Amino acid sequence: MLPSVAVLIYNTSGQLTSFPVFLPVIVKKLNSLLQNDSNVGCQSHSRVMKDEIQNSLSRKKLLIQHMKRCSHIKQCAFSGCNSGLLSKRNAVILSNKKFLRGAKNALLKHAPHRCKTDCSFQCRSYVTKTVNEALVDWTEKLEGAAVPEARLSAEYIIAHILRVPRKELNVLGGSGLSEDVLCEAERLLTCRMTRMPLQYIIGDWDFHSVTIKVRPPVFIPRPETEQLVDLALECLRGVQAPRVLDIGCGSGAISLALIKNISDLKCVAMDHSRHAIELTEENASLLGVRQRLTVVHGKVTMDRLPKLPYDEFDLIVSNPPYVLRKDLMSVQPEIMIYEDMRALDGGKDGLEVIKPILTLFQHLLPVGNSLLLEIDPCHQYLLPEWMKTQKSMKLKLSDVIEDYSGKARFVKLVRIS
Numbered sequence: 001m002l003p004s005v006a007v008l009i010y011n012t013s014g015q016l017t018s019f020p021v022f023l024p025v026i027v028k029k030l031n032s033l034l035q036n037d038s039n040v041g042c043q044s045h046s047r048v049m050k051d052e053i054q055n056s057l058s059r060k061k062l063l064i065q066h067m068k069r070c071s072h073i074k075q076c077a078f079s080g081c082n083s084g085l086l087s088k089r090n091a092v093i094l095s096n097k098k099f100l101r102g103a104k105n106a107l108l109k110h111a112p113h114r115c116k117t118d119c120s121f122q123c124r125s126y127v128t129k130t131v132n133e134a135l136v137d138w139t140e141k142l143e144g145a146a147v148p149e150a151r152l153s154a155e156y157i158i159a160h161i162l163r164v165p166r167k168e169l170n171v172l173g174g175s176g177l178s179e180d181v182l183c184e185a186e187r188l189l190t191c192r193m194t195r196m197p198l199q200y201i202i203g204d205w206d207f208h209s210v211t212i213k214v215r216p217p218v219f220i221p222r223p224e225t226e227q228l229v230d231l232a233l234e235c236l237r238g239v240q241a242p243r244v245l246d247i248g249c250g251s252g253a254i255s256l257a258l259i260k261n262i263s264d265l266k267c268v269a270m271d272h273s274r275h276a277i278e279l280t281e282e283n284a285s286l287l288g289v290r291q292r293l294t295v296v297h298g299k300v301t302m303d304r305l306p307k308l309p310y311d312e313f314d315l316i317v318s319n320p321p322y323v324l325r326k327d328l329m330s331v332q333p334e335i336m337i338y339e340d341m342r343a344l345d346g347g348k349d350g351l352e353v354i355k356p357i358l359t360l361f362q363h364l365l366p367v368g369n370s371l372l373l374e375i376d377p378c379h380q381y382l383l384p385e386w387m388k389t390q391k392s393m394k395l396k397l398s399d400v401i402e403d404y405s406g407k408a409r410f411v412k413l414v415r416i417s
């Protein structure tokens, strides 16, 4: 019996490297055809492809043939006609877009008896570009729109859609991309064109030792803050069951990295933003550490301490808003448009939130314990000057630590009395 639906598979590059991308698309398509119609015939010009398809299909009833000596889709289509595989009802051709017209014309020319008025060809393109072609194309588009790190953005987006590590794109360079993948990539690249940060587009991001969800407008954790986590881990070395307070937790990045690295650590994460609180809770649940994190919705002000579950902490850590207001206007559009500016705005001198942190939260540190802060480089001078004017100050600036680019980025303050 002739199959009622014929599927011709023409692998554009004909290379094995195409398989990881191309094969699932074909298998999905064939499975859906098989669900509706048990009488599906299939031909592939590549024997390896044919075997792979046969092995991957959930139903083995598919009539699948290897087309010999088909180096071109026209031949492939012609061979489909001659072998009797093509019925007069349907031909589904999975191939590169540019070959489809040729295939359809070949069928009309060489097998007109199969192409009467009742004949409908479903010439579908499932592979239209290789990974390399798409990367070159999108990099150009992003550069044309003056998007920074154009190539990197394109790589991250395509790797994200294909669910492969970015480095593996080298191996997949010649593989074809399905129309679905291309559609999704177009959508995400358009977001990038409007300067949406890559992290929000991808939706999750690696920070220190954890992968966390990120979404607008919650502050995206920055690479330099990973160093703050390392400094915190150093401070906590040897402390049994430490309790840590993370002020301005954002996505929960710092708290969660600390929890991940010290098995008996408990953390209190506070933030004044509801979005941040919800995201921190979500991230803690996703990482399976919800029990070890108390999330507090509260605002740091000079008035009073927010209500917290513990009276004392082994360490307080914070990456507060510390950007000087005069510098806020020069931040990238990615930040200006998508991130909550209150996460960055430290007021006139960048110390608007830092000052109440020192004044009020110092009381939660027993003598000898530390407060670690991320700061603007100018704060290494401004902060000690201001501290000298505070009679009730019980903290001493013990260290100023540079980030990996050589800027004074962190301070360690110790409770001395």
Ligand SMILES: C[S@@+](CC[C@H](N)C(=O)[O-])C[C@H]1O[C@@H](n2cnc3c(N)ncnc32)[C@H](O)[C@@H]1O
Binding pocket: 219, 220, 221, 222, 225, 247, 248, 249, 250, 251, 252, 253, 254, 270, 271, 272, 273, 276, 298, 299, 300, 301, 319, 320, 321, 322, 342, 343, 344, 353
């Ligand atoms: C620079 S972000 C740091 C977020 C996170 N800790 C990180 O490193 O990715 C500062 C965070 O502090 C929060 N914040 C700003 N002002 C605050 C205040 N007065 N009280 C509590 N949280 C505040 C913001 O909502 C934001 O999530």
